[in-house]
Amino acid sequence: MHQERDGYSNLVLDAELKKCEPPLSRRDAAFAAGIFYTTLERQRLIDCCLNQFTRKPVVKLDAPVRAILRAGLAQAKFLDVPLPAAVNESVKLAKAFGKTSAAGMVNAVLRRAAAFDEKTLSFPQPVERLAVQYSLSDAVAEFLYRDYGEEAFAIAEAFYHRGDTFIRVNTLKTGDAALTDTLRAEGCEVRPGPWPHCLAVRFPASPAATKAFAQGLFHVQGLASQFAALCTAAQSGQRVLDLCAAPGGKSLTMAEAMHNEGTLVSADAVKSRLPLIEQAFARCGVTCGSVRQGDASQFDESLGTFDRVLCDVPCSGLGVIGKKPDIRFKTLENLSSLVSLQQKILQNAVRYLAQNGRLVYSTCTINVNENEDQIRTFCREHPEFHVVAPQTVPEGAAVGEWGTLFLPHRTASDGFFTAILERV
Numbered sequence: 400m401h402q403e404r405d406g407y408s409n410l411v412l413d414a415e416l417k418k419c420e421p422p423l424s425r426r427d428a429a430f431a432a433g434i435f436y437t438t439l440e441r442q443r444l445i446d447c448c449l450n451q452f453t454r455k456p457v458v459k460l461d462a463p464v465r466a467i468l469r470a471g472l473a474q475a476k477f478l479d480v481p482l483p484a485a486v487n488e489s490v491k492l493a494k495a496f497g498k499t500s501a502a503g504m505v506n507a508v509l510r511r512a513a514a515f516d517e518k519t520l521s522f523p524q525p526v527e528r529l530a531v532q533y534s535l536s537d538a539v540a541e542f543l544y545r546d547y548g549e550e551a552f553a554i555a556e557a558f559y560h561r562g563d564t565f566i567r568v569n570t571l572k573t574g575d576a577a578l579t580d581t582l583r584a585e586g587c588e589v590r591p592g593p594w595p596h597c598l599a600v601r602f603p604a605s606p607a608a609t610k611a612f613a614q615g616l617f618h619v620q621g622l623a624s625q626f627a628a629l630c631t632a633a634q635s636g637q638r639v640l641d642l643c644a645a646p647g648g649k650s651l652t653m654a655e656a657m658h659n660e661g662t663l664v665s666a667d668a669v670k671s672r673l674p675l676i677e678q679a680f681a682r683c684g685v686t687c688g689s690v691r692q693g694d695a696s697q698f699d700e701s702l703g704t705f706d707r708v709l710c711d712v713p714c715s716g717l718g719v720i721g722k723k724p725d726i727r728f729k730t731l732e733n734l735s736s737l738v739s740l741q742q743k744i745l746q747n748a749v750r751y752l753a754q755n756g757r758l759v760y761s762t763c764t765i766n767v768n769e770n771e772d773q774i775r776t777f778c779r780e781h782p783e784f785h786v787v788a789p790q791t792v793p794e795g796a797a798v799g800e801w802g803t804l805f806l807p808h809r810t811a812s813d814g815f816f817t818a819i820l821e822r823v
C-alpha cells in the first residue's frame with residue numbers, strides 16, 4: 400500500500416485501512432501504517448536507489464508496480480524486514496495486481512537496490528544531497544539549507560527520530576502524581592516532563608483511546624507548543640485572546656494556567672475547525688473560554704482589550720515535518736502570502752493589547768522569514784515594543800534577539816519559534 404492519491408496522508412491511510420475485509424488486526428494495521436509512512440518519508444531516497452537499477456525512472460512505471468517497489472524497498476532498507484521476505488511479498492503482490500510480467504523485474508531490482516549504498520551517490524550541490532537523502536522537496540531543502548547550512552542535515556535527520564509523546568496534565572481535574580498513577584494503571588509508561596504538569600508518556604495505543612483522555616484528564620501537546628502557551632504567562636482573572644486557536648491545544652493550556660477564572664476568547668478563521676475547540680473545552684471542563692469565528696488579520700473592535708494575546712499563526716510547518724510527513728513535499732509557492740498574513744495578524748493583534756499586556760507570536764516552523772524576520776519588522780514599526788526573554792528555557796532551545804528557537808536536533812522536540820513582546 401502506498402499513497403498514490405492526493406490528500407493528507409493520515410486520512411488516505413485511515414480510508415484504506417477501513418476498506419480491509421476482514422479488518423486487519425491491530426498488529427497488522429500498525430505494520431501497514433509503518434510501511435506506508437516509511438515509504439512516504441523516504442520516498443526520494445527510495446526512488447533514487449531504485450532508479451539505479453530500473454530501465455526507466457520509477458515515476459514513469461505503472462502505479463501499482465511503482466508502489467510495490469517503493470514499499471518493498473522501504474521494508475528491506477528501513478523496517479528491518481529480511482530481504483527475502485520483502486522481495487517474496489512484493490513479487491506476490493505484483494502477481495496479485497495482474498502484473499505477472501513485472502514480477503521478475505521487481506525481484507531483481509529490489510535485491511540490487513537493497514544492496515546499493517546511497518553514500519556512493521554524488522551530488523553537484525549539498526542542497527541536492529539534502530533533498531534526496533532526507534526525502535524533502537527541492538523547495539523545502541533549499542529553505543533549510545539557506546537558513547541553516549550544513550546544520551540542515553542534522554535537522555532533517557532529527558525529523559526521523561520520534562521522541563516521547565508529551566502531555567499536559569489538566570490541572571482543572573487532576574494533578575501530576577494522580578494522572579501518572581491513572582495512566583500507569585491503563586498500561587502506559589509515564590515519566591515526569593521537564594516542567595510541572597508535563598508528562599512524557601508511552602501509550603500502548605492511541606492516547607485518545609485511554610479512559611483518562613475521555614475523562615479530560617490531559618491533552619497531548621508537544622514540548623515546544625506547551626512552551627509557547629506558557630510564554631503568555633496567562634493568570635487567573637485575566638482577559639486572554641487566542642487569535643488562531645484551533646484545534647485548541649494552547650487555549651487549553653492557558654485555561655488551565657488561568658484556573659478557569661477570567662475570560663478566554665478562542666478564535667479561528669476556519670468555521671469547520673471551531674467544534675474542535677468546543678469539544679476540547681467540553682472534554683476538559685474549561686468554562687472560562689468562548690469560541691468564535693474570526694479573521695485574525697481584521698480588527699474587531701467589539702472584542703475589547705486583553706491582558707494576553709497569543710498569535711499562533713498559520714505557517715509553513717517546517718518544524719513539524721517529523722509529525723506531518725506531507726510537509727516534506729511542500730512546494731512553498733504560497734510562502735510570500737503566508738508571510739504577509741502573519742505580519743498582518745501580528746500588527747492587528749497589538750490593537751487588542753492592554754497597556755501592560757503581553758503579546759506572544761509563535762510558529763511551528765524554523766523558517767527565518769516567518770520567525771525572526773517577522774519580529775524584527777514588527778519591532779521596527781512598533782519601537783514601543785521589545786522582545787522579553789522567557790523565564791525558563793528548555794535544554795537546547797536558543798534564546799535570540801528576536802525570540803526563542805527550538806531546533807529538533809537540539810531540543811528533541813518539534814522545530815518551533817516563540818517571541819514574547821511587551822511595551823517598553
Ligand SMILES: C[S@@+](CC[C@H](N)C(=O)[O-])C[C@H]1O[C@@H](n2cnc3c(N)ncnc32)[C@H](O)[C@@H]1O
Nearest residue numbers: 643644645646647648649668669694695711713
Ligand atoms: C498553528 S494552527 C493553531 C494551533 C492552535 N493554536 C493550537 O495550539 O491548537 C493555526 C490556525 O490558524 C488558523 N488560521 C488561518 N488563517 C487565519 C486567520 N486569518 N485568522 C485566524 N485564524 C487563522 C487555522 O485555521 C489554524 O487553525
